[in-house]
Amino acid sequence: MPNYPVQTIASASDGSKSALEQLKKAFGALPNIAGAIANSRKLINSLVGLFGQVHSPGLTEAENQIVLLTDAVANASTYAVAFHTALALQQGISSEETTAIRERRLPTDKRFAALSAMAKALIEKRGHLTEPELDSFNAAGFTKEQVLEVIAIVAASTITNYTGTIANPPLDDAFLQHAWRG
Known part of the structure; x- marks a missing residue:
């Protein structure tokens, strides 16, 4: 309720x-x-x-959704997992990649895996990343600026993830097929 x-x-x-x-x-x-x-x-x-x-120029919309879905799973936000699964699929991300994230695994795509690992580490370590974690992100083709973009995405998702958990809004009909239990 x-x-x-x-x-x-x-x-x-x-x-x-x-x-x-x-x-x-x-x-x-x-x-x-x-x-x-x-x-x-x-x-x-x-x-x-x-x-x-x-959602301004920077990371692609598909890459944004990888971060947002990873954040939703890391924060165990059932509403946001369903919501971002639907949006990720709309952005052309395969069901195999979204399923991997929903199961707390890394996607197989190298860039998506680096984004997902970065997002998860930022949340779990509260921003205290190691140099090897940052180097790994950069080795996947991302820039130092894009690390900061991921922080902005994490900040936005924190608003929705925490509100979803506290306010517990009903899942919209459009996202019911993607319902998730953490």
Whole structure:
């Protein structure tokens, strides 16, 4: 049972409406997690600001989804795992790669594996990465700047992962087929 109401654009406070409209435009529908986050105008507006940066030029959308799905699994956010599984598949990531991440394994694709390992290490080690971990990420073709981009993605996913766990919004029908139990 949800602990927080799932706001709609109509029911949200004036300070949250614009952010919800932006997310609805981006996704084509308003995910329940966004409606739960909208109970705090500060949090929903922070998410939208980060969202815009995460989905700006830099890592590809598929690479973003690898990080976001890995974060959701590392944080055991059932809502976010289902949500990002669906988005990863929409970005052309194979079901084998998404299944690997959902099972806490690395993808077989070298770049995806490096991204997934980096995201998991950032969360589990709270940013205290070793030089070999950073070197391994760079050896997969990533730059030092992209390490910082992954940090921005982790920050955005922390908002949704933690809110999903605390607010417990119902899983949208579109993501039910990707339901996950950690």
